[in-house]
Amino acid sequence: MGRVAELAGVSVRTLHHYDRIGLVRPSARTPAGYRAYRAGDMERLREVLAYRRLGFGLREVAELVDDPSADALAHLRRLRGLLRERRDLADAMVAAIDREIAARAEGVTVPPEEQLGLLGARLYDAIGGAYLATRRTEPRFAAQIGEALGDARTVVNVGAGTGSYEPAGREVTAVEPSAVMRAQRPAGAAPCVAAAAERLPFADHAFDVAMAVSTVHHWEDPMAGLREMRRVARRVVVLTFDTDEPGWRDRFWLTRDYLPEFAAVLADFPSLRGMAEAIGG
Ligand SMILES: C[S@@+](CC[C@H](N)C(=O)[O-])C[C@H]1O[C@@H](n2cnc3c(N)ncnc32)[C@H](O)[C@@H]1O
Structure with a gap:
């Protein structure tokens, strides 16, 4: 372990920790019975350290290196x-x-x-660099969103990010202000316009539906953005927080398990009722 730590430029303590949490386990034994790293373990360690140096958390790294679809x-x-x-x-x-x-x-x-x-x-220009690798589409959300879109043919996806929830089989226009996020949109994704929700560069009623997923809490002026969505589309579909719901802090994984302080970020977030009014009920 000492030699591997030296080669990899990390402490033995780090290697012990990775072993303990099952991230990188030395799978061989020396003749004297000490645990030792095989070539495959070293390759995994290299991947783990590279993702760590890019700023991924241990849990994210574990998901990335265990991704069965990636060799x-x-x-x-x-x-x-x-x-x-x-x-x-x-x-x-x-x-x-x-x-x-x-x-x-x-x-x-x-x-x-x-x-x-x-x-x-421009938060996502700073933190969004690994979005494509770490963001997954939640199938239950996608199903609900698909249902809410109904028979809409033309859809504008506001705060689209890398396009995780963009529906297939419809004419989609994405809107995304962060250049880093736009750059990660996969080839073949819907065309993307550089703009913010608060000032959508479209005519009134240009789309059947305007959708926004997990983005309203980032907007400078959520109500103005929602009114804009209402202006450019006949119907609006939004997935966002309901901070009026009692006990949400104890149910939401981010505030419950990691960052209770996050609740303060949403202290001035508009009520769900106010937001619903802004998009026409
Ligand atoms: C959590 S990501 C969600 C991305 C995507 N909708 C998804 O569900 O995967 C939030 C996105 O909102 C974008 N955003 C931030 N401020 C915005 C604004 N004022 N108008 C539109 N989008 C904004 C960010 O750049 C980021 O891509």
Whole structure:
């Protein structure tokens, strides 16, 4: 274990921990009876460490390396894609910093919106780089959404991300403000417009249905965005939080198991009734 730790640049304690939680288990024994790593264990360790260095949590890493549909080559391709995205984002940030340095040298002040953009007000540009690898479609949600869409032929998917819940067999237009998210949309996904919910670049009643899944809580002005959806479509389908429901903090996995503080983020979130009114009941 000491030698493997040295080679991999991690502590023996880390290796013990990975062994304990079943993430990377040394599967061989030395003649003296010590546990030892086979080539396959080392390959798995390399994948685990690469995903860890990209910022994935241990539970996410376990899901990624145990993905039955991914072999070693698929992991390498996925890691390569994720690293390239990181590099593109870093390049974009360096370019933005260079622009600001040059502007300051000329005595030009940077408008607050631009400063915020640089510092990550565009949340998903900063945190969304691994979305395609970690986001899964929940089949029960997809079924309910499909049902709610009814016989809609044209659909606008607002805050579409990488398109997890975009329905097949309909004419879909996606709307997504984050460049990092747009860049991860798979080839063949619906065309995607760079815009935010609060200002949709479409005519009134341009679509049969406007849908928004797990995104309203990120909007700067949720009610304005919902009214926009109502304006551009005949019907609106939204999957969001109901923070009026008593006890939601104890049922929602994020607040219950990990981050009770998350409840504070939703303190000013509109009531479900208010949101329903904004989209026409
Ligand atoms: C949790 S992801 C959900 C993505 C997708 N709907 C899904 O269910 O997989 C939230 C998405 O909302 C987008 N978003 C953030 N602010 C937005 C805004 N004002 N208008 C539209 N989308 C926004 C983010 O960029 C991100 O892609």
